[in-house]
Amino acid sequence: VITQASEEIKLESYVIGGFVRDHILQRGEPKDIDIVAVGSGIELAKKVAEILPHKPKVQVFKNYGTAMLRAYDMEIEFVGARKESYQKDSRKPIVEDGSLEDDQNRRDFTINALALGLNEDNFGNLLDPFDGIEDLNSKIIRTPLDPDITYSDDPLRMLRAIRFATQLNFKIEKESLEAIGRNKKRIKIISKERITEELHKIMLAEKPSKGFSLLHKTRLLHIIMPELTALEGIDEIEGQKHKDNFWHTLEVVDNIAENTDDLWLRWAALLHDIGKAPTKKFHKKIGWTFHGHEFVGAKMVFKLFKRLRLPLNDKMKYVQKLVLMSSRPIAIVDNDVTDSAVRRLIFDAGEDIEDLMTLCEADITTKNPNRFKKYHN
Ligand code: CTP
Numbered sequence: 001v002i003t004q005a006s007e008e009i010k011l012e013s014y015v016i017g018g019f020v021r022d023h024i025l026q027r028g029e030p031k032d033i034d035i036v037a038v039g040s041g042i043e044l045a046k047k048v049a050e051i052l053p054h055k056p057k058v059q060v061f062k063n064y065g066t067a068m069l070r071a072y073d074m075e076i077e078f079v080g081a082r083k084e085s086y087q088k089d090s091r092k093p094i095v096e097d098g099s100l101e102d103d104q105n106r107r108d109f110t111i112n113a114l115a116l117g118l119n120e121d122n123f124g125n126l127l128d129p130f131d132g133i134e135d136l137n138s139k140i141i142r143t144p145l146d147p148d149i150t151y152s153d154d155p156l157r158m159l160r161a162i163r164f165a166t167q168l169n170f171k172i173e174k175e176s177l178e179a180i181g182r183n184k185k186r187i188k189i190i191s192k193e194r195i196t197e198e199l200h201k202i203m204l205a206e207k208p209s210k211g212f213s214l215l216h217k218t219r220l221l222h223i224i225m226p227e228l229t230a231l232e233g234i235d236e237i238e239g240q241k242h243k244d245n246f247w248h249t250l251e252v253v254d255n256i257a258e259n260t261d262d263l264w265l266r267w268a269a270l271l272h273d274i275g276k277a278p279t280k281k282f283h284k285k286i287g288w289t290f291h292g293h294e295f296v297g298a299k300m301v302f303k304l305f306k307r308l309r310l311p312l313n314d315k316m317k318y319v320q321k322l323v324l325m326s327s328r329p330i331a332i333v334d335n336d337v338t339d340s341a342v343r344r345l346i347f348d349a350g351e352d353i354e355d356l357m358t359l360c361e362a363d364i365t366t367k368n369p370n371r372f373k374k375y376h377n
Pocket of ligand 1: 019109
């Protein structure tokens with residue numbers, strides 16, 4: 001249909017970005033398709049809608065020069081090929097009409113700049129100016145232009161790089177990773193909603209620890225979630241050490257991810273020890289303690305949710321509840337109901353008891369945070 005529409009209004013069109021990438025990687029059913037028209041994307045969208053039997057409504061975003069319609073259970077987005085230049089303090093570029101090459105140049109990663117021709121004379125031809133296919137094969141995240149420019153232009157791309165590396169189990173090219181380290185402070189111009197959208201995607205990946213260790217390595221995590229990075233490190237007094245609670249946490253998150261796809265249970269795993277940094281104390285007789293970290297942690301969950309614009313509804317309360325209760329893992333997992341405190345805990349957990357047990361199980365099955373740290377580094 002897009003081919004027919006393009007021929008009728010005599011413009012070139014291409015399918016570009018995530019659809020092409022995921023098609024080559026055979027990554028399941030597509031949810032959206034991005035179409036680039038050399039000319040007016042809005043006009044092409046209207047023509048496509050006219051041809052489609054169900055005559056879908058075209059949503060036009062005049063300010064962005066884009067249009068969207070729904071067909072075959074997908075969102076099809078149309079944009080005119082463009083050239084972009086950025087100013088220092090904004091993610092909003094200055095936009096001019098451009099060629100397909102200009103449009104590929106403005107893309108975030110080589111694997112997201114792949115385009116397939118949709119006109120009759122070039123149907124299905126792959127346009128891959130930055131060797132994106134090679135990067136797909138060697139599992140590399142790389143920017144088409146100098147990474148310092150790509151990341152500084154749109155700092156959200158630093159998180160996208162880490163998110164794609166986590167979802168696809170790819171490696172971020174060395175220069176790119178270093179550029180993220182150099183540009184990390186610019187993440188401050190990105191809205192919290194955009195940031196959490198990427199964090200959710202990292203959290204829902206098979207091994208979320210990959211994303212969090214990259215966020216840690218690039219020091220982005222120190223800016224986005226200092227509460228978490230405060231858990232890092234091992235103190236030693238009089239020969240007594242405690243475990244590294246940051247790397248322990250990442251191990252718990254991976255363990256939980258093996259058992260559940262529930263986003264909020266995964267968040268609870270990430271935050272389950274968050275109160276341990278501010279409550280850490282050393283006592284001559286008993287060694288390291290974290291008394292009251294559950295209560296402090298639950299309060300910190302509220303502040304963190306508020307700051308990251310995560311929903312302050314029943315999801316937040318659920319995470320708080322699990323954080324508050326997750327410090328009795330062995331007794332909970334063993335369901336040792338002879339202990340009255342545990343009986344109370346089980347009673348309080350109510351219908352969340354299964355989730356609490358899963359979290360506790362994930363907590364006690366961590367083996368060696370230090371080895372985990374070495375693995376990631
Ligand atoms: N894009 C970009 N820079 C961004 C966001 C998007 O260059 N900050 C480009 C990329 O070419 C990307 C395309 O726009 O492939 C579509 O973006 P989006 O829908 O956000 O991502 P997808 O690549 O489709 O992947 P996913 O659906 O998994 O988010």
